[in-house]
Amino acid sequence: MFLTLLVACDPGATDSADSAADSGDTADTGSDTGSDTADTADTARDLLFDEPFDALDTRKWLAADWKLGETQFDPRNARIANGGLNLLHGSDGAGGWTGAEVYTAELFHSGIFTARVFGPKEPGTLCAFFFYGENAGIVNEIDVELMDGVAWFAVYRDWTEADGYEQSATHRSASWPFPDGFDVAAAHEYRVDWRADDVAFYVDGSEVAALAMVPNAELAIHLNHWTSSTRPEVHYPPADRLMCRIDGVQGAVLPR
Numbered sequence: 001m002f003l004t005l006l007v008a009c010d011p012g013a014t015d016s017a018d019s020a021a022d023s024g025d026t027a028d029t030g031s032d033t034g035s036d037t038a039d040t041a042d043t044a045r046d047l048l049f050d051e052p053f054d055a056l057d058t059r060k061w062l063a064a065d066w067k068l069g070e071t072q073f074d075p076r077n078a079r080i081a082n083g084g085l086n087l088l089h090g091s092d093g094a095g096g097w098t099g100a101e102v103y104t105a106e107l108f109h110s111g112i113f114t115a116r117v118f119g120p121k122e123p124g125t126l127c128a129f130f131f132y133g134e135n136a137g138i139v140n141e142i143d144v145e146l147m148d149g150v151a152w153f154a155v156y157r158d159w160t161e162a163d164g165y166e167q168s169a170t171h172r173s174a175s176w177p178f179p180d181g182f183d184v185a186a187a188h189e190y191r192v193d194w195r196a197d198d199v200a201f202y203v204d205g206s207e208v209a210a211l212a213m214v215p216n217a218e219l220a221i222h223l224n225h226w227t228s229s230t231r232p233e234v235h236y237p238p239a240d241r242l243m244c245r246i247d248g249v250q251g252a253v254l255p256r
Contacts, residue, residue: 048111049104049221049251053085056102064101069126069228070236071099077225078102083247084118087225089125090241097238099125101224107133109218112252114191115144118245119184123148124238125227129190129246131219137161140215142199144190146244147233151176151190153201155213174201174209187247195254221249 051060056078063075077088077100089099108131115129131142141156154173163170178184191202200210225244229236 071226107218123235127244133219172211
């Protein structure tokens with residue numbers, strides 16, 4: 001299964017990414033909040049999906065190569081290291097930014113999904129665990145986005161460009177300011193319960209939001225790290241090198 005997204009590249013790009021992985025701006029993988037994971041989707045008989053990120057199977061995970069916000073996604077910035085997926089973000093050396101996004105070839109429609117995420121140590125980027133699908137210009141989406149001091153949760157149902165995105169009736173969202181002492185760069189469990197009538201969001205086992213809307217399609221799991229100059233919570237521009245790390249993703253069937 002050991003097929004990484006690291007491919008042959010020019011030496012400058014490789015050295016830049018390597019520096020990001022080795023720099024002090026990386027996620028603090030030694031930190032652990034000791035959060036209660038008893039509620040996670042870990043019952044083997046109920047599992048829909050289990051990814052420990054011991055390796056990155058490119059038949060299971062696809063790499064994005066498009067641009068989002070101010071970030072150009074580059075498959076070379078998604079790397080397996082020490083039992084986790086490192087999504088690197090940094091300067092491209094020409095006034096722009098490169099980041100990373102991977103997404104599942106498999107699609108899902110309802111369930112309990114968890115991701116163990118170490119966010120970036122500094123502001124300026126978004127680290128996201130989300131679900132996305134587009135068909136004939138119609139988008140369905142569930143978002144967990146980690147920014148500077150706040151998590152953003154959203155559900156989009158049958159959205160199109162004509163809907164006006166945030167202003168559309170196809171959109172529900174909630175903002176969760178980090179409580180005192182919350183270290184986004186330490187390990188936290190982010191959970192999405194995609195149910196029949198709503199989507200509930202959990203952080204470290206505690207429900208923090210529930211949105212009364214559900215997607216109307218099967219969606220892929222996405223993990224990405226990027227930046228935006230138009231979202232004030234991001235606090236653009238970012239530091240030269242940042243990293244978001246995901247130690248594992250699981251999905252399980254909803255209880256009957």
